[in-house]
Amino acid sequence: MAAESRRKGPSLTVAPERARSGDRLTLRGSGWGACRCRVLIDGASRIVRPAVGHATRDGFVPDAHGRFVVLVPTLGLAPGRHRLEVVAEAGDARGTASFHVVPRRGEKDREREREAPWGREVELWRRRFAHLGDVPAGMIATRRRALKTLRGAADRTGPVVLDRPVSPGCNWTCLGPGPGYNGGDPQDGVYSGKVRALAIDPTAPDTVYVGASGGGVWKTTDAGATWTPKSDFQSSLAIGTLTIDPNDHLHVVAGTGVDPVGILDYYGNGLLVSTDGGDSWTETGSATFQRETISRVLFDPRDTTGRHMLLSSSLGVYESGDGGLNWTQLYAGQATDLALVVMPDGSLKAIAGIQGLYTSTLSGGAWSTWTQIVDPSFPPHVARVVVGQCAGSPSVIYAGFEGIAGADDLAAIVKTTDGGGSWASVGKPASPSSQLWHAFHVTVHPTDPDTVFY
DSSP states (O other): OOEEOOSSSSEEEEEOSEEETTOEEEEEEESOTTOOEEEEETTEEOOOEEEESEEETTEEEOOTTSOEEEEEEOTTOOSEEEEEEEEESSSSOEEEEEEEEEOOTTTTSHHHHHHSHHHHHHHHHHHHHTTTTSOOTTHHHHHHHHHHHHHTOTTOOSOOOOOOOOTTSOOOOOOOSSOEESSSOGGGOEEOOOEEEEEEOTTOTTOEEEEETTTEEEEESSTTSSOEEOOTTSSOOOEEEEEEETTEEEEEEEEEOOOOOSSOOOOOBSEEEESSTTSSOEEEOHHHHBTOOEEEEEEOTTOSSSOOEEEEETTEEEEESSTTSSOEEEEESOOOEEEEEEOTTSOEEEEEESSSEEEEEEETTEEOOOEEEOOTTSOSSEEEEEEEEOSSSTTOEEEEEEESSSSOSEEEEEEESSSSSOOEEOOOOSSOOOOTTTSOOOEEOSSOTTOEEO
C-alpha cells in the first residue's frame, strides 16, 4: 500500500506505508516541474537515489515531464510513524506523507542485533559510508584503479603472479578460493561463500555456471567435481543472477549487484555478457546500473536471436533490444524478481515482484500500462517478492512473499497455472523462515510443475 500526500498541487505517494528498519521507500511524484527537490524525514534531509529523474548533491531533479521516482533508505529511523516531505527549492511546491517503520526481529536487543546477519550488514556500511549517508558514485571506478595499481600494471588484463613474501615482511597463508570452517573446529562443518545464481547448460547438463555474492562467475564441466573462476578481472564480482540464451548455449549473461537491502548492495556495475561460454566478457549497462542490484535477466522466449531481453533491478524493470548493450526502463521501482509468459495470442506477459506483484503485456510492439495484481491469497505489508517458473509449463508460476512482522519471515507462497490470471495459496513450510531479506528463492522443477524448491 502507498501513502498519499493530502496537499493540493504536485502529487506524491510513498510505498510501502509500513517498512522495516533499513528498507528503502519508493517515492513517486508528478507535476513538480524541473526544479531541484529535497527529501526530508522528520525535518532532516535524506540522501536519495533516483530511478526516474536526476541526482543532485543533496537531492534530485524530476524528469522533463515533472515526474520522479526516488528510493529513500530508512536506516537509522526509530520504529514508529514518521513524516516525510518533498520540498522544491524554487517556488512553494511541497508534498507530505507519512509512513510507519517496523523493527526487525531482534532489533530491540542492540548487542544481539550487531551479531545478527542484518546487523553485520549495517555495521559494515556504517564503518565505510555512514559519514556520507550513501555508497558514493564512482566507487567501482575508484576500486578498480586501486586494484590495478596494486597489481603493478594499469594495462594488465590477466592474472598477476606475485612472489611469496619473506621475513621480515608480512607473510600470508592462502585461504582460498576454497571452503572455510564454521568456527575453529573443522568438525563443525565447512561452508563456502553465498551463491546467488546457478545456470545449467541446456545442451550439456554437466556444464554449470554459478554466481557468488562476492566471488564472481564460476564454471564446471564435470558436474561439479572441479570449478574454474571465469570473471576474476571484471569490475564487479557480486553476481546476483545468471542466464543462458536458450538458442545459444555459449551466450551467457550475468547480472551484478546483490541484496537490495537499501544500504549496501555488494556493488553492482551492470551486466557481464559472454558469447564464448564465459572465457571472455563484455561489460554493459554500467552507466545505468552502477551500485545497483540486478535480480533476474531473461531472454524473450519468442526471440531466436537472443537480442530481446528483460531484467529486474533495484531501479525497476528494464528492456533491451540489442543484446544488452542498451536498456530502457519499463517500470520504476524496487523490482526483486521477474517472470515472462508467452500468452496464447503470442503476446508477452511480464510479471514482476515489486513489493507485491505487477504485470504488463507486450502486444503489437507496445507495452500495456503496468498494474498491480490483487488477489485475496496475497498477504498485506510485504517486502521482498520472488517468483519461480516451470520451464516445461511456463504458465505455472509460484510467488513467495517476505513479510515484515511476526516470527516467520515467509508470509505466503502462492501459485498460478494460467500465467497470472488467477492465484491460490499453496501453504508454506511448517518451520519458521528467516533472513529472507537476502536469502530467498523459489525454484520449480523444469518438468514437474508440482515440485517446488524453497
